[in-house]
Amino acid sequence: MWSVVKSVLAAFFGVQKDAQRREDFEEGHPVAFIAVGILMGLVFVAVVAFIAVSAAR
Amino acid sequence: MRTFIVWTAGCLVVPLMTTLAMANGWNMPVGVTDVSREVHSLHMTIFWICVVIGVIVFGAMFYSLFRFRHSKGAKAAHFHEHPLVEVIWTAIPLLILIGMAVPATATLKKMYDPSDADLDVMITGQQWRWHYEYLGEDVAFTSNLGTPRETIRGKGERGEHYLLEVDEPLVLPVDRKVRFLMTSDDVIHSWWVPDLAVKQDTIPGFVNENWVRINEPGVYRGQCAELCGINHGFMPIVLQALEEEEFDAWLAERKEAAAQEASGVDREWSLDELMARGEQSYNAVCASCHQPDGSGNPPAFPALAGNQALMEERERHIETVVNGVSGAAMPAFRNTLSPVEVAAVITYERNAWGNETGDVVQPSEIAERLEE
CATH class of the missing domain: 1.10.760.10 (Cytochrome c-like domain)
Structure with a gap:
């Protein structure tokens, strides 16, 4: 699970090690990446919204 | 030695050209409001950031092109990935962008806060003139192009403010917060006065807000900045900023005239x-x-x-x-x-x-x- 989170974070940033990418494609399950990706996308939006709201005060 | 000369020349050209450009009045004006000063300093900060990035990126590029040219037997390196370098070249732009966004957002917050205004002026764009209404003061007038038609057709001397003069300027006080309520009667226009750092679209059916607090009395000129039809270039803006007492006297006079007009x-x-x-x-x-x-x-x-x-x-x-x-x-x-x-x-x-x-x-x- 932790490796899925790390891979999604790497995707957010846009840089991933080639070895890790191969491993993800061979061993990981697509649904796990999609689910974690959507969830972390929401977390990211919430963080940005929080920063924007506190900055607007 | 030759490389050194090329480098020095390259490093000198950019600041030289920018200095020339600014001396010639091509740069954005500093303006006469606190907000316009902030906008100008943001503009200059970001400009110099861009200059530094430009010099580094193009310097590295031209240096590499020159130093590792084919005729000197340079061989290209072949490697697939380098996570550390990739992280660095992703993180640096990210930090630069955040560094620019923080002061820009702080200024934007000020620009978008028209609360607690001392005076409300409704600005209405029309094909092809501006209409100004001092809300709650019963004073309203239309500001038309002041350049005579014959001058535009090439007869007669073109004055210093050719096409930037009107029959009746918008008159505002200094040191008071003036809120603009901006709309249009027909098509989209844009009310733009560079010295105020205000460029706001006026849209039929919408009321946009903006505000100014002018620091120095004077005459400031602008133009419509949204293509609005055949006479788009013939609806200039002239704003006269008066000292507070002078403005009060002017407003009282206009009120009197308006009352007379009504009678x-x-x-x-x-x-x-x-x-x-x-x-x-x-x-x-x-x-x-x-x-x-x-x-x-x-x-x-x-x-x-x-x-x-x-x-x-x-x-x-x-x-x-x-x-x-x-x-x-x-x-x-x-x-x-x-x-x-x-x-x-x-x-x-x-x-x-x-x-x-x-x-x-x-x-x-x-x-x-x-x-x-």
């Missing part, structure tokens, strides 16, 4: 009076399309001189000026001109250039129609 509705006007007044308003407002001699610019702008329909149908003539023609270029003047001006313009059009109907349209008749 003009109740009395009977003579044909000569209406003709004189009508000629003035016609030339300021109507002549840009229908021409000073009433010859028009068909097919969009019909001739008024010798126009049989106009002379025979008094009622339709009044209706056309008051409410405009929907779907055509003719705007409604019910909100732009006072009842006296509308009556005078119609009387003028029915009696000028050989249109000798002898008709007199009284301001009271127009006022009644407006109340319906």
Whole structure:
């Protein structure tokens, strides 16, 4: 699970090690990446919204 | 040695050109409000960030092109990935962007806060003039291009403020917060005065807000910044910033004049009076399309001189000026001109250039129609 989170974070940033990418494609399950990706996308939006709201005060 | 000369020259060219550009007045003005000063300093900060990035990136590129050229036997490196370098070149732009966004957002917050204004001015864009209304003060007027038509056509000397002069400037006080409520009667215009760092679209059916607090008295000029039709280049903005007492005196005077204008509705006007007044308003407002001699610019702008329909149908003539023609270029003047001006313009059009109907349209008749 932790490796899925790390891979999604790497995707957010846009840089991933080639070895890790191969491993993800061979061993990981697509649904796990999609689910974690959507969830972390929401977390990211919430963080940005929080920063924007506190900055607007 | 040669490399050194190329490098030095390269490093000197950029600052030299920017210095020249600024000295020539090509740069954004510092302006006369606190916000415009902040916008200018942001602009300069970001500009220099871009210059530094540009020098580094292009310097590295040209250096590499030169140093590792094929004729010197350079061999390309082949490697697939390098996570550390990739992280660095992703993180640096991210930090630069955040570094620019933080001060920019702080300034934007100030720009978008029109609360606690001392004075509200409604700015309405019209094809092709600006209408200013001092809300709650009963003062409103239209600001038309002041450059004479003959000058535009190449006859006569072009003055210093050619196409940047108006018949009546917007007058504002210094040191007071003035809120602008901006909209349009027809198409999208944009009210732009560089010295205020205000460039705001005026959109029909929307009211946009903006504000200024001017620090120095003076005359500031601007233009419409959104292509709005054939005379887009002929609706300049002139703003006169006065000291507070001078502004109060000006406003009181305008209020007085407005009250007098309103009382003009109740009395009977003579044909000569209406003709004189009508000629003035016609030339300021109507002549840009229908021409000073009433010859028009068909097919969009019909001739008024010798126009049989106009002379025979008094009622339709009044209706056309008051409410405009929907779907055509003719705007409604019910909100732009006072009842006296509308009556005078119609009387003028029915009696000028050989249109000798002898008709007199009284301001009271127009006022009644407006109340319906």
